[in-house]
Amino acid sequence: MMNLKTWILQMKIHPKILTSKEKQKAAEVEETLKRIQSHKGVFGTIVVNSEGIPIKSTMDNTSTVQYAGLVSQLADKARSVVRDLDPTNDLTFLRVRTKKHEIMLAPDKDYILIVIQNPSD
């Protein structure tokens, strides 16, 4: 999967060149994701954009696509629940703990980040 930076440059919606601040931020995000990936018990990380298309992933293609589609729907629903109850509120993160592992997702303005970890490793 491609680098986050290259993806940003290839996006048609934003044809302008990245400013240095944005490059720095993208680099920091890359580093953070690397660190998360090397964390104990983490299976994979996926970055999904607001339409549900996976941008970056450390897992194989089929699981990535599956996770991306299903999880983004869940995130949207969860977010809409929180905001319907109180529009000033917003979803920070969502953990789904299952028997085998834990799916953690953090929604952002344009993205959703997903990490699958085995907590009791």
Next chain:
Amino acid sequence: MQCSDPIEIKSALAQIGTTGSEEKVEEEEEPEVDGEGGAEEAPAEKHDEPLAEVIEKPPEPVAPVAVPVAISSNPPKKLTNQFNFCERGSLTLNNPSREVSTQTNPPSRITFSASITQWAIYDAYMEDHEQQEMKEKEKKEKEKEKATLAPQKKEQEAKKQEGVQEKSKFTSPEKAAKILERMSNQNTYDEIIQDFKYWEDPSDEFKEEEGTLLPLWKFSCDKAQNYSVTSICWNENCPDIFVAGYGSFDFKRRKAGLMCVYTMKNPSYPEHLVAVKSEVLAVDIHMTCTSLIVLGLSDGNIAVFDLTKSCETPLHTSNSVNNKHSAAVWQVRWSKELSQTEMTIYSISADGQVLSWTLMQNEMIKMKLISLTFSTGMIHSDDSCPLTGCGTALTFHPTENNIFLVGTEEGRIYKCSTAYTSIFLSESEAHYMPVQQVDFNRFNPAVYASCSGDWRVKIWEDNRKEPLFEFDLGSPVEDVAWAPYSSTVLAAATADGRVHVFDLNVNKYRPLCQQVVTQKKKCKLTKVSFNPKHSMLIVGDSFGGVSSVKMSPNLRKKQKPPKKGMIVDHETLEKLKLDKLLSLVREPNKPLMVLETESNAN
């Protein structure tokens, strides 16, 4: 259309009155009329016929008019009949209708569907509100610009415009990535977090004068492995954030320095990592504006960083020729703000000078020399130039902003004031070795503690030449700190890797806890600090790690309010406790106790 004249009608009616002549007339009329009319008249009754009936045929307008006139002039007048009238209808020629239709392209349509929720409406309103605010701000700025045509402000505006443009619709998921990192850390360190929050050692009930330290997280960074932790400082506003400065006490090799900002929520990697040119020996965070951090470096410079702006370049830094200390800066402190625009930093260094640095107008750093050169005065030489001491420790009085304590390498402690540049308020020969740290008691500022490389921790009171308490810890003491929650608890870190925690109220002679905190044997502890809110300590060591430990309940005893029901607040209680203790200890005009603690290494 009727071409019938009134004459015509009269003649017709006259004809009706006389039947005889009627028929003749009819017969006369008929062929003419028939000739003119057509099949349509055949079924018409006799009564109908006398009515002058004009068939309107456009090609023959003249003939029907001419005939009835001829008739009316000849026959006799007939009586008019009012009652007998008849109606006759006829069909007019209809224009043949044709249908002509055209088809155009239908207007283009797009199907649009959306579902609206309450929060989408709210978001739209908020966005609009923000835009309006932006516009108002711009208007105000334009007005200001008109008032003062300063070129600087144009630059600022240009920068702000750039900033606005930079808020492009594209954002990278930094916040989400940070949150996820913390979440994943939460999973890994789950047990430690639970311990930190909830573990209270139950065996403390049975141990009266003993307490323990439970090790929690260890904060370390790959880059910092070769350094020792030279200073740590907690953030007052967010009690889970602290800053650690990395350098080395070995002055043979000069290295670059490092400063890391850690948060307890993410023990695996620092929040911010700042690299500086020379080793960091002192760190301080501003009391209210906690993104401002000042560093004291080993080459004598001072750097101020603003974490909200940039981690790479310092906001201000002292120049390397005149505006700096000539030796390593051992301690830096922010002073309590006198005015909102001016912020002052005090620094002490090994060249024996205490300098004050003033930041003004957010742009300039201006150095105001309040240099306090220390003349020892004890050793008189023939040259009559005063010897200056080397300062190693600096703390400010908690309530009076002008007074501060200075510890020197010669083992002396001086009490000074910012108002007097050459005279000390008091002076005491405290230790035999360099004074490593001086700290004021939070509840009774007349009491302060000092520690030094001569293995001793001494507790002093203002205006007393002799210390109130003196503890021998068996190893050079690197740091001492009073607890923020109790007036009688203090902690000391020694070079043999131990943390000693004393509670003077419980035991005046021995520490409640003497515990090795680091795993490696050769590891020396360099700094210790209490968390302002939670019941934990962080300890910096010489291998670049910061360990955090939780104190057991015996070490955290707070004074209970009296049972008589008087509501006294915590601070007063602590003060009373300390006063009581001191009154026991103070014996007027007698030398006070010199106490030795166990110095056997376990």
